[in-house]
Amino acid sequence: MTPAPDPAAILGAEDRRFLAMTESDLDTLAPLLADDLHFVHSNGMVEDKEEFLRKLRSGERRYRAYSALARSVHQEGGFSFVFGEADAEIERPGGGISTRMTYTAIYRHAPEPRLFAWHSVKSPAPAPPPAAKAGP
Structure with a gap:
């Protein structure tokens, strides 16, 4: 069995993947994804x-x-599970969206860490801080 990568290496791969997605850098992105990727978006697609x-x-x-x-x-086993929360801004034909999501990302270790599965759900944005009260 391939030894587990350092968790920092997994998060580094995830950071590279997020950056490649925002830069539309498919040459960097493609090798970070497993060929049998299963990607579930927060809208269920x-x-x-x-x-x-x-x-x-x-x-x-x-x-x-x-x-x-x-x-x-x-x-x-041969997997790393990342449990996280993220903010994303996405443009698509129906218009732009800005969302906060809770996600699980599963990376298969061998031959090198690659995203094997992603599942995200929309999560509520944090409540705004309470308004300051006026003085007496």
């Missing part, structure tokens, strides 16, 4: 690697921003 990359290549989907807010890594 499911795509494989080919369809995911096709939509980026065609401009049908553009990631304008993607930032991780909180993440933890759990490793078991």
Whole structure:
């Protein structure tokens, strides 16, 4: 069995993937994705690697921003599981969206860490801070 990569290496791969998505850098992105990728978007749409990359290549989907807010890594067997929360800005034919999501990303370790599965759901944005009260 391939030894588990350092959790920091998994998060580094995820950061490279997020950056490649926002820059539409498919040459960097494609090798970070497993050939048998199963990608479930927060709206429930499911795509494989080919369809995911096709939509980026065609401009049908553009990631304008993607930032991780909180993440933890759990490793078991030949996989690393990233449990996280992120903010994303995405453009698509129906218009732009800005969303906060909770996600699980599963990376297969061998031959090198690659995203094997992604599942995200929309999560509520944090409540705004309470308004300051006027003086007595």
